[in-house]
Amino acid sequence: MFFLSLFAILTTVFMTACGGNENEGNNTGESEQEIPGDVDVEAAEIVLDFWNGFTGPDGQEIAKIIADFNELNEGEIAIRTQTMPWDNFYDQYRTVVVNGEAPDVAIMALDRIAGFAQHDLLTPLDDLAKDIGLVEEDFIPEVWKAGEFEGSRYGIPLDIHPLTLFYNVDLLEEAGYTEPPKDYDELLEMSLAVQENTDAWGIAMPVFWPSNMIFHTSLYSHGGTSVSEEDGITPLFNSPEGVEALQKMVDLVYTHEVSPSDVQADGEVTLFRQGNSAFHLNGIWMIAGFEEQEGLNFATAPVPAFGDEQVVWAGSHNFVIPTQQDEDPERLEASMKFIQYVTENSIQWVSAGQVPATYSVLESDEFKELEHQYNASQQTFAFPPTSPFFGDAWGPTGPAVDEAMLGQLTPEEALERAEKEGEANAREASGQ
Structure with missing residues (x-):
């Protein structure tokens, strides 16, 4: 089951899925350009520039797909990639588009699209997508609509x-369980049992990134909402549902004591890698890193429902076509052909640690x-809204969730402050 709800992240605090965490590669600040595949580039009728921020292991997977495309279309189309850390990507994107030097194709996080579209930095794709048969029916409706x-x-x-949810299979078996928890009470029960029967923690709750994603997940699980759907700028997370959602996170540390209270940045990842915690909440992109960890017998499962509903934060990488100073129909057609190819052959991409956006791949035996x-x-996903000002609100x-997790503010104090700051930020950004 899938449904659309609201979420965007503050990029300066934590990056979207492909940056800002330990498994996402070398954020050196340098960009890398290459033409994947064994092809004669000079023989190509069209050479397209493709910008992305896949600097880590995911970059190796997208390069393999591009190499296949280049070899399949040798003499006609060649894709030249420009890869840079997400920290720098969006500023550089804005600069080159404004200067009339835009790449042909780019990848953009879903929560960024509305802001760039508002300033005419993206090309509308309705007719282009329809012309090559990219239709809503093959995509999960909510991520397509977003x-x-x-x-x-x-x-x-x-x-x-x-x-x-990542969980240590061996630790759960030692505690007497063979299935992962489905809700908060089971998560607490199993965490306590692990601590009674092993030397490991039940769970290590992050103080910093991705604590905000966990709060968003708990908020919607409790029936709360983040920002007004009517205007996209009014914060609504400072509510009884929001306070309860954050309190349950804090209680795992200070009331139930199934998580350490002094987790440093990425410390929860280290504890799980070393077999010193039974449960770990993080993005699906951690799969590859955990698979490489020697001796770690882990499995994945839907995030336990902290409230009455099972719902989780989710992001998405999207193909976009930057606004071109001089639009060339042949280059646009070639760009869409490339997008179609990657979309239809995304099984290799998702194998690196993603969920496919299309039913044709999602329902395949390979997936x-x-x-x-x-x-x-197998979860209910909550995607970003299409508001340019959502991130401001x-x-x-x-930082409010972080201070609550550190015990520096109560959930009520943290969310009250965040509400005031978010509303002021969003109204200033929107000119209201």
Whole structure:
């Protein structure tokens, strides 16, 4: 089951799925250019520039797909990639588009699309997508709809990357369990049992990134909402549902004591890697890193429902076509042919740690064999809204949640402050 709800992240606090965490590669600040595949580039009729921020292991997977495309279309189309850390990507994107030096194709996080579309930095894709048969029926409806802004389509979804539960199979078996928890009470019960029967923690709750994703997940699980759907700028997370959602996170540390209270940045990842915690909440992109960890017997599952509903934060990488100074129909057609090829052959991409955005891949036998990714796909996803100002309204929850997790503020104090800051930020950004 899938449904659309609201979420965007404050990029300066935590990056979207493909940056800002330990498994996402070398954020050196340098860009890398290459033409994947064994092809004669000079023989190509059209050479397209493709910008993305896949600097880590995911970059190796997209390069393999591009190499296949280049070899299949040798003499006609060649894709030249420009890869840079997400920290720098959006500023550089804005600069080159404004200067009339835009790449042909780019990848953009779903929560960024509305802001760039608002300033005419993206090309509408409605007719282009229809011309090559990219239709809503093959995409998960909510992630397809989330690529629209003010009635026009600006994004073609490549994937979905949700928050996921990782658990240590051996520790659970030692505590007497063979199945993962489905709700908060079971998570607490199993965590206590692990601590009674082993030397490990039940769970290590992050103080910093991705604590905000966990709060968003708990908020919607409790029936709360983040920002007004009517105007996209009024914070609504400072509510009884929001306070209870954050309190349950804090209680795992200070009341139930199934999580350490002094977790440093990425410390929860280290504890799980070393077999010193039974449960770990993080994005699906952690799969590859955990698979490489020697001696770690782990599995994935839907995030336990902290409230009455099972719902998790999810983001998505989308293909976009930057606004061109001089639009060339042949280059646009070639760009869409490339997007279509990657979309239809995304099984290789999702194997690196994503959920496919298309039913044709999601329901394939090849995807079902990817046990970790398949388990993560069996969740209700909450996607970003199509508001240019959502990040301004929601962003202050990041540091507020961190201070609550550190015991420096109560959940009520943290959310009250975040609400005031978020509303002020969003109204200033929107000119109201």
